[in-house]
Structures are given as structure tokens and as C-alpha cells.
Amino acid sequence: MFKKVFMPLSIVAVLGAGVFTYSSLQHNKPEKTVATSVKPSSGMPVYISEGDYISYSTVDSMENASDLVVVATPKKPFEQRKHVTTYVSDPSGQKFPENSYTLTDVSIKKVLSAKDSSLSKLKSVSVVENIGVIKDNDGINKKLSFEGYEEMSNKSDYILYLTKNDNGTYSITNILNGKFDVKAHTVAPKLAEAQREHASDHTQFEQQVKAKFKKELAEYTN
Amino acid sequence: MKKARNADLSIFIFRGNLMIKSNIKKVIATSLIALTSLTFISSAASAETFTGTIKDGVNRPVWYSSSVGSYGYTGTFDIGRAYWNVDTKANLWKWDQVNNSTDRYYIGTSDGGDLDTLGKTTPYKITSTGAAVLADPNETWNFSVVTLYHDAFQKKRWHGLTYRAMDADEIRKTSAHEVGHSLKMAHNVTMTSLDTVMRQGIYDIPSTKITTYDKNEFVKKWGY
Numbered sequence: 001m002f003k004k005v006f007m008p009l010s011i012v013a014v015l016g017a018g019v020f021t022y023s024s025l026q027h028n029k030p031e032k033t034v035a036t037s038v039k040p041s042s043g044m045p046v047y048i049s050e051g052d053y054i055s056y057s058t059v060d061s062m063e064n065a066s067d068l069v070v071v072a073t074p075k076k077p078f079e080q081r082k083h084v085t086t087y088v089s090d091p092s093g094q095k096f097p098e099n100s101y102t103l104t105d106v107s108i109k110k111v112l113s114a115k116d117s118s119l120s121k122l123k124s125v126s127v128v129e130n131i132g133v134i135k136d137n138d139g140i141n142k143k144l145s146f147e148g149y150e151e152m153s154n155k156s157d158y159i160l161y162l163t164k165n166d167n168g169t170y171s172i173t174n175i176l177n178g179k180f181d182v183k184a185h186t187v188a189p190k191l192a193e194a195q196r197e198h199a200s201d202h203t204q205f206e207q208q209v210k211a212k213f214k215k216e217l218a219e220y221t222n
Numbered sequence: 223m224k225k226a227r228n229a230d231l232s233i234f235i236f237r238g239n240l241m242i243k244s245n246i247k248k249v250i251a252t253s254l255i256a257l258t259s260l261t262f263i264s265s266a267a268s269a270e271t272f273t274g275t276i277k278d279g280v281n282r283p284v285w286y287s288s289s290v291g292s293y294g295y296t297g298t299f300d301i302g303r304a305y306w307n308v309d310t311k312a313n314l315w316k317w318d319q320v321n322n323s324t325d326r327y328y329i330g331t332s333d334g335g336d337l338d339t340l341g342k343t344t345p346y347k348i349t350s351t352g353a354a355v356l357a358d359p360n361e362t363w364n365f366s367v368v369t370l371y372h373d374a375f376q377k378k379r380w381h382g383l384t385y386r387a388m389d390a391d392e393i394r395k396t397s398a399h400e401v402g403h404s405l406k407m408a409h410n411v412t413m414t415s416l417d418t419v420m421r422q423g424i425y426d427i428p429s430t431k432i433t434t435y436d437k438n439e440f441v442k443k444w445g446y
Contacts, residue, residue: 047344047356047357047358048358048359049342049343049344050342050343050344050359050403050408050409051339051340051341051342051343051400051403052339052340052341052396052399052400052422052423053336053338053339053340053422053423054338054340054379054422054423054424055422055423084333084334084335086330086333088287088289088328088330088369090285090287090320090326091285091319091320092320094353094354096326096328096344096346096354096367097344098328098330098333098369099330099332099333099334099335101334101335101336103334128334128335128336130335130336130339134356136353136355136356137353137354137355138349138351138353138355140355142356144344144356146336146339146342163338165334165337167334169334171336171337171338172336173338175336175338175339
């Protein structure tokens with residue numbers, strides 16, 4: 001009797017719960033579609049997203065928030081790096097990038113500061129750069145930058161303030177103001193308003209950072 | 223004596239001329255400083271909003287993607303809209319359809335990207351073929367795509383002595399910040415006021431009603 005009545009009921013209940021859970025998960029899944037890697041080319045038009053991000057107003061607070069401060073250089077030119085873009089769609093079928101960034105593998109030339117001694121032995125890391133490559137709704141490939149961030153060149157050395165992510169990659173702390181070309185002044189004139197907005201802060205940060213690590217940077221600045 | 227007096231007088235007159243010249247110089251210098259400061263303040267103030275306009279203005283529909291409800295942020299975006307709607311000519315009203323004037327609101331996740339980015343707003347314009355394509359923040363655009371990042375809000379960080387995720391009022395501030403961008407409000411770079419949602423970073427929404435500073439900036443851009 002028990003087996004005949006309760007066993008089938010239990011199976012039905014378990015199956016029902018499974019179907020309910022699955023449908024709930026499906027319902028909660030946003031309309032994010034595909035992660036598309038678009039092949040970049042030189043001279044692509046650059047556009048800017050504005051936004052809200054965690055910023056630091058002093059070099060000390062930026063360093064406290066960072067796991068690692070290094071002198072590093074990208075291993076490959078921008079076009080050959082991994083570009084990640086995910087899209088969402090609207091009811092009209094048009095797609096918009098939800099995330100667009102570049103994973104840049106950098107060779108570490110010198111560790112200037114590390115929160116953990118094990119990090120000071122790193123020779124290379126993967127850095128999330130807040131500029132990606134997208135295919136727009138007119139079919140044209142474009143760069144999409146957050147706040148006017150400009151990608152690192154593989155022909156330059158950079159001082160990078162880095163924060164470790166859970167997936168093992170590193171993000172640039174303070175976004176625009178946590179990356180400094182060792183030799184040049186890094187405020188690029190190209191990215192109009194967004195860069196001008198950050199230009200004054202960037203210059204101040206750059207001067208303070210370069211003064212702080214003057215001795216360590218000497219071999220790269222000559 | 224007379225000569226001396228004349229000499230004194232001439233010295234006085236000379237000094238007087240110097241004083242007058244000096245005063246004129248002071249007046250000119252002061253005026254120039256004042257003019258320069260005024261120009262600086264004026265340009266700084268104008269930097270708090272983007273140039274160009276939004277086709278169909280600030281009385282416009284917004285569409286919430288299903289991600290907004292499924293992640294539980296409907297009320298957050300409602301407050302972000304209400305912040306600008308109350309006491310200004312902005313009227314961002316919810317619509318269940320999209321057209322070329324509809325702002326699109328999404329909740330996203332970082333997908334391996336940067337968890338320090340809390341929200342993004344990207345402007346779009348419509349081409350002659352009807353495609354929505356990226357626009358520059360300073361040109362005339364049709365609509366904005368606004369995204370808030372759920373996992374960036376959930377990430378635990380040190381807030382003074384507590385290690386926690388962002389709370390509701392902090393997330394509401396980011397929502398009002400991004401909705402502000404969709405109305406051509408730019409960042410409060412000059413830090414002339416802390417009474418604004420257009421500062422970067424994590425802090426509570428100053429009020430559910432628009433602050434005096436943000437209202438003034440909005441009025442400068444869009445009028446009463």
C-alpha cells in the first residue's frame with residue numbers, strides 16, 4: 001500500500017519541484033544573449049560610456065585598496081588581445097553591450113608594492129582594461145571605452161595599481177587614475193570630455209606616484 | 223620755499239598720479255581676476271552637464287528589461303527616476319514598449335569584468351536606416367541604455383569598520399546617478415557641492431527628492 005501510493009506521489013513531487021526550480025531559473029535569466037568576440041582593427045571609432053565607479057581621491061587610499069603595484073608592459077598589441085563583450089537586447093531586437101572589456105596579459109618588470117609576499121614573485125598577470133570592441137547595430141566594429149579609458153600600448157611601460165578579482169584576473173584600481181605611462185604623460189587628448197574631466201586628477205596622481213617611486217623607476221625613465 | 227612747496231606739490235601730484243595709476247592697475251587686476259574666476263566658474267559649471275540635446279526632450283518613456291524585476295531592482299530604478307522627476311520638468315515615465323525615444327534600463331553582471339564599476343549609461347542615436355548606434359555624450363542623442371551591476375553591488379568591501387555589500391540607499395544613489403547621465407547630467411568634477419548624486423563612488427542618496435544643487439544644474443541645462 002505504502003509503495004503503491006506514496007512512492008509515485010513522492011516521485012511526482014520531486015519531479016514537480018525540479019520543473020518549478022528550472023522554470024524559476026529561466027524566468028530569472030535576463031535577456032542577455034551572446035558573448036561575441038569582434039575582430040578589432042586599427043583606427044576604429046571610439047565611443048564612451050559614462051558611469052559610476054569606486055574612485056579614490058588620494059594615492060595612499062588607492063594604494064591601500066590595491067593588492068599589487070607594478071611596472072608592467074602588455075605582451076601583445078591591442079588587436080591581438082582577448083576582447084570580451086556581452087550583449088543584451090530590447091523588444092525591437094536591437095542589441096546593446098552590457099559589458100565590453102579587454103583582457104590584457106602584461107609582463108611584470110618590477111613589483112613596486114605587494115600586499116602579500118607571494119604576489120611579489122609574479123612575472124605576469126591578466127589585467128581587465130575598461131575598453132572593449134563591439135559590433136554596433138549598423139554592423140560596424142567600434143571601441144567602447146568606460147569613462148574615456150584608453151588601452152595600454154605594448155610599446156610602453158606602465159605603473160599599474162591592481163586589485164585582484166575572484167577569477168584570478170586583476171582590475172586597475174581607480175580605473176583611469178591607476179595607470180600611468182612610466183615615460184610619458186598619459187592624459188590622451190583623443191577622448192574629449194571624459195578625459196578632460198579626469199585630466200586634472202590624473203596629472204596630480206601621476207606626479208605623486210612618480211615622485212613616490214622615483215628611485216625604483218629610474219632604470220625605466222632613462 | 224615756494225619751489226620746495228611746488229616740489230612737494232609736484233611730488234604729491236606725482237605720487238597722486240602713481241596712486242591713481244596704481245589704483246587703476248588694482249582695479250584692472252581685480253577685474254581681470256574676477257573675470258577669469260567668473261569664466262572658470264562658468265566653464266566649470268557648464269562642465270557639469272553634457273552639450274547637445276536629447277531628441278524628444280526630458281518628458282520621455284523608459285522601458286524596464288525583465289532583468290530589472292528578476293534581480294529585484296524595480297523599486298531602485300523607480301526611485302532613480304523619481305529623484306529627477308520631482309520638482310523639475312523631467313518626466314520619465316514607465317512604458318512596456320520601446321521606440322526611438324525610450325530609455326532602456328537593465329540589471330547586469332560584470333561577466334568577468336571590473337567589479338568597481340557600479341553602473342553605466344551609454345547614449346544612442348538613430349541612423350537613417352533606423353539602426354540604434356553609439357553616440358558621443360556631447361552630441362544630440364535619441365535614447366540611453368542604463369545598466370546597474372548586481373554583482374558589483376553584492377561585492378563585500380570595507381565601509382569604515384564594517385565589511386559588507388552595498389546597502390539600499392547606496393544602490394539608490396547609483397540608480398539616480400545613472401538616470402542623471404541619461405538626462406545629460408555629467409559628473410560633479412569641480413566638487414563645488416557634495417549635495418549631489420553626480421559624485422563618483424559609494425554613498426547614500428542624499429534625499430529621495432532632488433537636491434538644490436542637482437536641480438540648479440538640471441535647470442541650467444533644461445530650463446524650468
